[in-house]
Amino acid sequence: MSHETVVARLKAEAKPWPRGNRYEDFSPGRDFAHHWGRTVTEADNTLFSILTLNYNPQYTNAEIARANGHPTTPVNPLLVFNTVFGLSVEDLSEGGGPFLGVEDCEYLAPVFPGDTLTARSRVIDARESDKRPAFGIVTWATQGFNQRGEEVIRFRRTNLVRKRA
Amino acid sequence: MSASAALTSANNYFEDFAPGDLWRHRRGKTVTEMDNVLLTNLVMNTAEGHFNEHAMQQGASGIFAQRVVFGGINLSMTLGLAAQDTAEQVLSEVSMTGIRLSNPVFHGDTLYAFTEVLSAAPSDREDAGLVTFRHYGINQDDKLCVQADRTALMKRRSHWGAA
Numbered sequence: 001m002s003h004e005t006v007v008a009r010l011k012a013e014a015k016p017w018p019r020g021n022r023y024e025d026f027s028p029g030r031d032f033a034h035h036w037g038r039t040v041t042e043a044d045n046t047l048f049s050i051l052t053l054n055y056n057p058q059y060t061n062a063e064i065a066r067a068n069g070h071p072t073t074p075v076n077p078l079l080v081f082n083t084v085f086g087l088s089v090e091d092l093s094e095g096g097g098p099f100l101g102v103e104d105c106e107y108l109a110p111v112f113p114g115d116t117l118t119a120r121s122r123v124i125d126a127r128e129s130d131k132r133p134a135f136g137i138v139t140w141a142t143q144g145f146n147q148r149g150e151e152v153i154r155f156r157r158t159n160l161v162r163k164r165a
Numbered sequence: 166m167s168a169s170a171a172l173t174s175a176n177n178y179f180e181d182f183a184p185g186d187l188w189r190h191r192r193g194k195t196v197t198e199m200d201n202v203l204l205t206n207l208v209m210n211t212a213e214g215h216f217n218e219h220a221m222q223q224g225a226s227g228i229f230a231q232r233v234v235f236g237g238i239n240l241s242m243t244l245g246l247a248a249q250d251t252a253e254q255v256l257s258e259v260s261m262t263g264i265r266l267s268n269p270v271f272h273g274d275t276l277y278a279f280t281e282v283l284s285a286a287p288s289d290r291e292d293a294g295l296v297t298f299r300h301y302g303i304n305q306d307d308k309l310c311v312q313a314d315r316t317a318l319m320k321r322r323s324h325w326g327a328a
Contacts, residue, residue, distance in 0.1 A: 019211075038209060048207065051200055052238075052245030053192070056252040057172060067168040068256050077258040078244060079208070082237040086208030094212045096226065099236045102264035110257070155261075162227075 020095035023136035023163040026123045032091040034119040038083050040075050042113040048079040075111040080153050084144035087119040088157075092142075097135050097160035105155035109146070116147040124156065135160040170327045173253045178322035179285065179294040182251075186282040190246050193277040193305075196270055200242070201234040210235055234270040243302030243311040246278035251300075254320040256293055261315045263299075268308040275305040283314065292324035 001009075049059040054076055058065040065073045093099070111117065125139040138161045144153040205215040214226050215235045222230055244252075252258075270276065279301040288295045296319050302311030320326075 036209060044207060048204065048241075049245075051204060052241045053194060053248065054241070054245040054252065055249040056255050057169065058255075061169075061172070064169040064172065074257075078237075078241045081261075082204070082208040082210075082235075082241060085237050086205075086210035090211045098228070099266050101266075103262050105261040105264070107258050107260065 019090065021091060021161075022095045023126065023138065023161045025095075026126045026136075026138045026140075026161065028123050028126055030123045032088070032121045034087045034091055034121065036087060037116050037118040038087060039116045040079065040083065040111060040113060042073065045073060045075050045079060045113055048082075049076045052078065054078065070110065070112075072112060075113060075115070077107045077111075077153075080107070080111050080117065080144060081105060081155070083117050084119045084142060084153055085157070087117070088121050088140070088142050092121060092138075092140055092157070093159050093161070096162040100137065100158040100160060103156045103158075105153065107153055109150050109152045111146060111152050117152070118145050119143070120145070125158075126161075129160060132160060135162055137161070170325060174249070175322075175327060177250055178254050178326055179296060179319040180322050182282045182285050182296050182319075184282050184284050188247075188250060188280045190250055190278040190280065192246060193275045194242055194246060195273060195275045196234055196238070196242060198232075198272045201232065201238060201272060204238050204241075205235045208237070210237070229269065229271075231271060234272070234274075236266040239266055239270045239276065239302060239311050240264060240313055242276050243278045243300055244313065244315065246276065246302070247280045247298070247300050251280055251296075251298055252317065254325065255317040256320060257318045259295065259316040259318055261313055263312065263314045265312045266310065267312070268304065268310045270304065270310055276302045276310065277304075278302050288318055290318070291321075293318050293320050295319070 059076045121140040121142040139158040281299040283297040297316045
């Protein structure tokens with residue numbers, strides 16, 4: 001078969017692997033245990049902190065971190081937030097729809113390089129959008145945990161979420 | 166005097182912030198493709214609207230025809246641009262709320278940060294206090310892109326500052 005024939009068959013016959021949820025999937029009370037988890041490394045912490053210009057030196061200078069009372073450089077809390085948020089995206093928001101807001105984000109325990117983050121979410125509200133009939137408005141309560149099961153962060157996120165066509 | 170006092174600014178301890186203060190931070194940052202794709206992928210955000218240019222050009226999002234910067238980065242960049250002034254003396258971050266991303270950021274857009282002090286209060290530690298800020302991020306066209314309230318535990322100069 002020619003390459004063109006191979007590609008034509010792929011495009012005509014392959015089934016799209018399903019990914020992401022839609023508005024109809026978010027019944028209030030539904031729980032999601034998000035994929036993968038992420039061991040946060042010192043390199044992650046340094047790279048994230050310097051690319052975002054986050055010049056609190058306790059994230060990039062271990063001596064200052066210790067002088068501040070930490071055992072070593074704590075992971076930048078915004079990296080904890082972005083990682084837990086990132087792990088939740090496939091289940092919650094990859095199906096499409098703009099971000100509306102985050103409320104009540106609390107940092108409950110410090111995270112250190114080598115800790116492994118996992119994320120869970122619960123649907124706490126789902127309602128129609130008056131302005132955009134193709135979307136609904138969904139709010140989730142998301143929690144991040146370390147490898148000992150201790151909750152390190154929680155927040156509530158609201159998105160517009162696309163409905164099924 | 167603490168070990169960090171010699172390596173950080175002298176004008177951004179708890180005692181330096183009063184409710185109503187409004188600051189424009191000194192530097193902006195042009196958010197590049199490198200920033201967006203690297204950090205989006207670093208945190209394993211799987212939404213391809215942040216890293217698949219072809220799909221966006223094909224109309225995959227239904228809204229934008231190019232990759233859009235992940236909102237968590239817009240927030241982090243705004244708080245980062247404010248960090249030397251409002252986080253250099255922070256012992257721990259406590260909370261954030263009221264996070265709004267009111268305008269998209271695209272590769273090549275430049276963010277500038279502003280900060281308003283909402284409150285400054287004692288904490289349960291005598292060497293540090295709680296400061297609540299409202300941070301704003303605007304782009305090169307003066308569009309408000311980011312807003313967020315943030316509370317942090319900040320060193321008091323009386324305990325941590327240079328003698």
